[in-house]
Amino acid sequence: MNNLTLHVLNTVPFSNLNRDDTGTPKRAVVGGVLRGMLSSQSIKRAARSDYEARSLDKSIRSVNLGGIIADRALEINPGLDPKAAAAAAKKLVSALVKNAGGEEKEGKESGTSSWLSLEEIETAAAAVATGAEQGPADLFSEPGVTGSLSIAAFGRMFAANPNLNTAAAIAVSPAMSVHKAVIETDYFSTVNEDPKAEHGGAGFLGVASYTSGVFYRSVTIDREQLKRCWTGITADTARAQLELMVEALIYKLPSGKKNATAPYVAPLVVLAEEQSYRLAYDFETPVLPGSDGGYGDPAVRRLAEQREAALEFDKGNFGIALAAGTAAGLENFSAETTGVDGIVTAVVDWILQ
Incomplete structure (x- = not known):
């Protein structure tokens, strides 16, 4: 099996990590309802920046x-x-x-x-x-x-010399909310602190947009393509570099307005699946809140149900599987449960086979 896909469910609190040209959180209509979105480009940029800062394997x-x-x-x-x-x-x-x-x-x-x-x-x-x-x-x-592991992972194009292009070895999907999203408008002001000002109070008035939700994204690693395009695969540093990259792909999200909110929490679920054919899961039917509110628990159940259905459809498409995360119900994924270190180690072992 040549593909390994990481499926990640993340709660993203009130935030605006990835916005459009108007400052509004990116969004898309899926299953007939508006969903929050973090673009694949923004996710790859966040992962690459983190990887290169920690590995010193830099590119420009x-x-x-x-x-x-x-x-x-x-x-x-x-x-x-x-x-x-x-x-x-x-x-x-x-x-x-x-x-x-x-x-x-x-x-x-x-x-x-x-x-x-x-x-x-x-x-x-x-x-x-x-x-x-x-x-x-x-x-x-x-x-x-x-x-460069970053270039080998995400690929590059040379428009004037396409025979020198590097095909991407890692495919990254956008992160989409698994439920209907609401775009909130926050009214804010800055206070004029000049004690001699003729008019006290606000010196500036403005509005900013935010959203929140449970987001699903997938990352698929093509092992053979990575071995073809990355010269560092045989180096002594390969394991350490790959560990940093896999950690970045699990943890890192875009950073828009990150200092104005508290947008980062540990993933609900990280599911690693070895696959013959690259497959993701979808939430085309929007998830509804649980009985006590919140989308986390029903989203985790929906993901487990989709994996079970995929196994019933074609069990031969799947190999090793591991699940980690902070959510209850990981035992329902028909996968070995572990921590994030176990996921990272298993993925790197698989790549280096």
Whole structure:
């Protein structure tokens, strides 16, 4: 079995972790009702940021990779002509990405974002610093391969050189509330504390939007793809790096307005399933509150029921299964119960088989 899927149920208290251009929590209509949503991009960004901060396996996504490469080349060779360095770096990056904004103006960023590991940036900068003729393929040991676990996990695209794209080894779904969501409006003000002010009271009035709920998301790891695209899989540090990545995928959520609320709690359920065919669970029929209120307990029961139905439908699609979490009823998942450390260790063992 080549896939392992993590299913996570999280209570997300009153918060606005991921908002749209109007400042409203992201949302979508599913099963005929409005649901709260955390985009897959925001979840991947949160996991990647946490992983890279703790592992020091860093990468840079930027619209100004040429400038970053040129600056590093000048550090390597201070005698290099800055304009020549900028031109050489721009030529190298342009061979990877198309300039969506047309011709660049001097001192302006291209407007086209791309993603390189620090190792790849260093390789490019060394070539610029020494004046070596280098094409974009020379940045990589082979097409589609990288030393960055983040890039290998989430994939990247080079619009001008698609044969160098890295296919994602980890698929991340949006997190969706399992029930109808309500967007709340909070009226707030800031107080004018100037004792000499002609008018006391509020110096500013405004509104902010928030929501809350129980959210479901899934993460599927393609073991063979990860082994194909990540050169670090055979390194001595591979286990430690993978542990940090799996922990980040379990724990990390977006950080919008995180200091204005208390948005993070331990997951209700983390279910790890080995699968032949990648499958998630859905909550197309919205969960209703329990008899004592709250969506947590009925959401946990619904997830357990869906797993049981999936096993009855095709037991051969599933292999090892482990469940951890803070909710009651983990014994109903037909899985070995453990703590989060047990989940992380089992997932990393599975990847490194």
